[in-house]
Amino acid sequence: MTADTGRWIRNFVDGRFVDPDERSSFTKVDPATGAVHARVHEADEPLVDRAVAAARRALDDGWARTPVRERAALLRRAADRIEERFEEFVAAEIADTGKPVTQARELDVARAVANFRTFADVVAAAGQESFLTDLAGGRQALNYAVRKPLGVVAVIVPWNLPLLLLTWKIAPALACGNAVVVKPSEETPSTATLLAEVLAEAGLPAGVYNVVHGFGGGSAGEYVTSHPGIDGVTFTGSSATGSHVMKTVAPRVRPVSFELGGKNAAVVFDDVDIDEALDGLTRSVFTNTGQVCLCTERVYVQRSVFDEIAGGLVERARGLRLGRPLDEATTTGPLISQTHRDKVLHYFDLAEQAGAEVITGGGVPRLGEGLDGGSWIEPTLWTGLTNSDRVVREEIFGPVAALIPFDTEAEAISLANDTDYGLAASVWTNDLRRGHRVAQSMNVGMAWVNTWFLRDLRSPFGGVGLSGIGREGGESSLHFYTEPTNVCVQL
Ligand SMILES: NC(=O)C1=CN([C@@H]2O[C@H](COP(=O)(O)OP(=O)(O)OC[C@H]3O[C@@H](n4cnc5c(N)ncnc54)[C@H](O)[C@@H]3O)[C@@H](O)[C@H]2O)C=CC1
Numbered sequence: 001m002t003a004d005t006g007r008w009i010r011n012f013v014d015g016r017f018v019d020p021d022e023r024s025s026f027t028k029v030d031p032a033t034g035a036v037h038a039r040v041h042e043a044d045e046p047l048v049d050r051a052v053a054a055a056r057r058a059l060d061d062g063w064a065r066t067p068v069r070e071r072a073a074l075l076r077r078a079a080d081r082i083e084e085r086f087e088e089f090v091a092a093e094i095a096d097t098g099k100p101v102t103q104a105r106e107l108d109v110a111r112a113v114a115n116f117r118t119f120a121d122v123v124a125a126a127g128q129e130s131f132l133t134d135l136a137g138g139r140q141a142l143n144y145a146v147r148k149p150l151g152v153v154a155v156i157v158p159w160n161l162p163l164l165l166l167t168w169k170i171a172p173a174l175a176c177g178n179a180v181v182v183k184p185s186e187e188t189p190s191t192a193t194l195l196a197e198v199l200a201e202a203g204l205p206a207g208v209y210n211v212v213h214g215f216g217g218g219s220a221g222e223y224v225t226s227h228p229g230i231d232g233v234t235f236t237g238s239s240a241t242g243s244h245v246m247k248t249v250a251p252r253v254r255p256v257s258f259e260l261g262g263k264n265a266a267v268v269f270d271d272v273d274i275d276e277a278l279d280g281l282t283r284s285v286f287t288n289t290g291q292v293c294l295c296t297e298r299v300y301v302q303r304s305v306f307d308e309i310a311g312g313l314v315e316r317a318r319g320l321r322l323g324r325p326l327d328e329a330t331t332t333g334p335l336i337s338q339t340h341r342d343k344v345l346h347y348f349d350l351a352e353q354a355g356a357e358v359i360t361g362g363g364v365p366r367l368g369e370g371l372d373g374g375s376w377i378e379p380t381l382w383t384g385l386t387n388s389d390r391v392v393r394e395e396i397f398g399p400v401a402a403l404i405p406f407d408t409e410a411e412a413i414s415l416a417n418d419t420d421y422g423l424a425a426s427v428w429t430n431d432l433r434r435g436h437r438v439a440q441s442m443n444v445g446m447a448w449v450n451t452w453f454l455r456d457l458r459s460p461f462g463g464v465g466l467s468g469i470g471r472e473g474g475e476s477s478l479h480f481y482t483e484p485t486n487v488c489v490q491l
């Protein structure tokens, strides 16, 4: 059993890779060069039916009743196997995304390992709710909640951090005794497929982890989310698609967990340590070429340090090194596709029409060395925009930010909260009290002070408004991936 990341990327159903069908396939392009690197077998509706049926069978055959310690041990073995095959995962992620090798190693694949280990620990330590209820006449009742697996869970994931986001969902799902049908992004099919091998090697029973490849509407994504055999959907991706998936599952009233888009603000006060703030802001705007839902696209800077922060960020943006993913000096990869680059370039036009000053970037770089067929874009910063401009209101998902001055703390809070999204924010200040105060007043799921994307995987993660529904992470994940049955015993 092997998953070819060379020519064919295959579906994995009921513990086996499915023979590909030439008539139902699509090509996968390397975004760094524009060259085709694989052909992907697109799952049709009957294959999705088979995947859902296999998942149900696996639950009924005993996976749902496996003791927690066995499931935790399996997750630990999966983490060990990813470590053993670490460079294969790194190579597969790079082939699909063009991301720099240092990032693939230090963020994407390292987090996959951490996701499995964390949820092995979290599930092993989890307790259950219980209450002693006082009754009239001195008697009591004991209430306790037994948590059972949600069932067959549809896992729909995007292309920006493919393995990280997939394992962030399936580690807790499997820890809780669920079976999953995974639909990776059509842009990034490789690592989910490779993971099928690793999970089988770790001893996961056939049918518990299934992968179906394809697109969204009219393809595998819709077949999975609209399938009557699905008991819940966990989705990370755009707010528009999240809303669509919600409508799809509404008639059957299935639970959803959505991590959606962001239009995240950074608020920089004039008491800040400028160099530290600049390092943090550079990471928050440009990591993964701006393709992280948490990335900052709005930077509000107190007026007295505005020019210094703007100048420093420009210098750092110009210092980023775009180039071959396997070159360890490369800091910044391409966008995921030409289609996505067209979208980002459209926002470049909108910024210009709104009267923005482009203080760095604003175009498509010429890199030579066979890279000009890739979907590269320049790290770009704007000034001269306001909160009413589309560029400042809509998620762009590229290496871009608008820098906007403010005068008072109250104004900064109001500007940062003036958005339909509500995922993340960062506050940069050396005033401890102000840091807490402003962070707590952000209408977001996650607010960082003097840092960004610093993760403790036990803490709740998710957004409000257009940024999502529910939280994952630690016990929040256990709650989504289980259903409680409360038992009340009169004593
Ligand atoms: N984490 C995030 O916040 C992400 C945000 N985005 C944003 O979304 C924009 C569009 O990118 P896409 O790749 O099209 O993201 P998307 O949100 O449409 O795709 C995410 C996943 O959903 C699947 N999908 C799409 N339509 C579906 C449907 N009707 N039913 C079931 N599954 C469906 C896709 O195949 C993919 O696996 C980007 O430009 C970016 O702004 C994209 C990826 C991740």
Ligand SMILES: O=C(O)/C=C/C=C(\O)C(=O)O
Binding pocket: 160, 161, 165, 168, 236, 237, 259, 291, 292, 293, 294, 455, 461
């Ligand atoms: O750290 C995490 O669990 C997730 C980070 C990023 C996303 O959710 C995203 O880009 O969608």
